[in-house]
Amino acid sequence: MSFAVLVNISIMVGLLYVLYHFQKTYMPFTRRVFIALGMGVAYGACLQVFYGFPSETLTESIGWFNIIGNGYVGLLKMIVVPLVMVSVISAILKLKGAGALGRISGWILALLMITVSIAAVIGIVAALGFGLSAEAITTGAREAARGEQLLTTVARVENLSIPGMLVSLIPANPFLDMTGARSTSIIGVVIFSAFIGVAALGLHRKEAVIAGKFESFVEVAHAIVMRIVTLVLRLTPFGILALMTKVVAGSNFSDILQLIQFVIASYTALIAVFVVHLIMVTMVGASPVQFIRKILPALTFAFTSRSSAGTMPLTIQTLTQRLGVSEGVSNFAASFGTTIGQNGCAGIYPAMLAVMIAPTVGVDPTSFSFIGTLIVTIAIGSFGVAGVGGGATFAALIVLSALGLPVELAGLLISIEPLIDMGRTAVNVSGAITTGFVGGRAMGEVNMDTFNSNDSPELDMDTVS
Known part of the structure; x- marks a missing residue:
């Protein structure tokens, strides 16, 4: 380890100690989150300016930083399966009826399909409005290599069918799903837990003591x-x-500047979808300002971690503890929203790519037939994201291959993928939270006193007595 790397690690340790001091002095959780965000941006920018990109010192330093960052994401993923399992079973036992379970599932899935379709429309408008085209993007060595990789991966997508996607959701081996071995493991755990809960309800009528x-x-x-x-x-x-x-430290800003138009268009679309979420919240009689205030810590972590699955514990806690949504609705919304109907990854991104790539094969992206087919394909294909895993990349492969568009051109955006993925993940989580809250309001499963309270429990405090 070089002296420069040791200095970088020492500074990181010092910053971690500052955050620990804030925690020991009982600074509010939300404030600590935003202070950490600001400190990370500032320190990353300093490293970028001092060492430049690429840099062996920077790469080695980031490897040590990953012990904290990736380690924390790993801990969150560690608790996802047990959290979903016990929460779903507990929620069903409180429902005292299997009919309510079907009603909750129906509302959640319907809202996810509606929002991902709206996200697709917004993605199409953004791509057309900014005049994006794949023909204007320069191909380099990394882009070419990424395109070849996508060509080898697309075979997995082409073999999928809608019935096959739906069958893949069934937990044929629930114990395997508890290990997270499949891309549909979370949904498999939800379904298996639902069976346990319903079975326990039936047992209550026959063997009350057991x-x-x-x-x-x-x-x-x-x-x-x-x-x-x-x-x-x-x-x-x-x-x-x-x-x-x-x-921040590991970003190549020269590549970002070359594709700045796509970055701006993407974040314009992401912000527009978030506004749609706020409109939906307003339509069910809730304050959008209060909604933003309550969900901001979860969205902040989703933005920095780029992991919808890793954010799931915060998503569930936000829905139940801060928004007042019942446990049953919260767990189904968070679980399904993590893998189905992702507004950012499965809605906006494939739509923008399809519009950009269509002219390269002589297809008019403004024709109503193309746009209608694209929206339907995205809505149906959002189930396929859960069926194959891989987030936005596989969502794009599903849509592009279904429309007969060249999938290798999706590799042109590899240099800005992390930057765009941060916003996409935040919008995915926002969509899951919005679905849970709006669906909960429609079913009378939201405690508005909790939502309207300005004294919501912090996400890092004890949530059970």
Whole structure:
């Protein structure tokens, strides 16, 4: 390890200690999150200016920073399966009826399909409005290599069918899904947990004593898991500091400037979709300003981590503890929203790419037939994202291959992928939270006193008594 790397690590340790001091003095969680975000941007920019890009010192330093950043994301992913499992079972036991379960699932899936379709329309308008075209993007060695990689990957997508996508959601081996081995593992865990909950409800009518013991076990397990969630969430500011430092320090700003028009168009579309979410919140009688204030910590982590799955514990906590949504609705919205109907990855991104690439093969991207087919393909293909995994890349492959467009051209944007992916992930999580809140309001599953309260519990504090 060089002396320069050692100095960089020492500075990071010092910044972590500052955040620890703020925690020990009981500074509010939200304030610590934004301080960590600012510190990460500032430190990353200093490293970028001092060492330049690329730099071996910078690369090695980021590798050490990843112990904190990627380690925290790993801890969040560690608790996703047990959190979803005990929360879904606990929520169903409180529903006291399988009919409510079907109603919740129907509302969540319908809202996810509606929002991802709206996101696709916004992506199309943004690409056309900014005059984006794949023909204007210069191809380099990295872009060419990425295009070849996508060509080898597209075979997995072409073999998929809608029935196959739906069948892949069924947990044929629920214990395998508990290990996260499949891209559809989270949905598999949700479905298996739902069966356990419904079975427990049926057992309650026939063997009340045994069912009561099971309910007590679930209650204890739920309390323990929530305590683990609290312990992990307390590390959020530290994780954000390391992740944001990595993003800023490791970005190639010359490549970003060359594709700045696509960056601006993408974030314009992402902001527009977020505004749609706020309109939906307003339509169900809630304050959009209060909504933003309550969900901002979760969106901040989603933005820095680029992981919808990693953000899931914060998403569930935000819905239940800060927005007042019932556990059943919260868990289904967070679980399905992580893998189905992602507004950023499965809606905006494939739509913009399709409009950009269509002229290269002589297709008019402004024709109503093309736009209509594109929107329908995106809505249906959003289920395919869960079926194959890989987020925005596979969503784009599904759409482009279905429309007969050259998939290798999607590799032209590899240099700005991390920057765009940050915004996409935040919008994915915003869509899941909005779906849970709007669906909960429609079903009467939201405590508006909790939503309107300005004294919401912090996400890193104990959430169970």
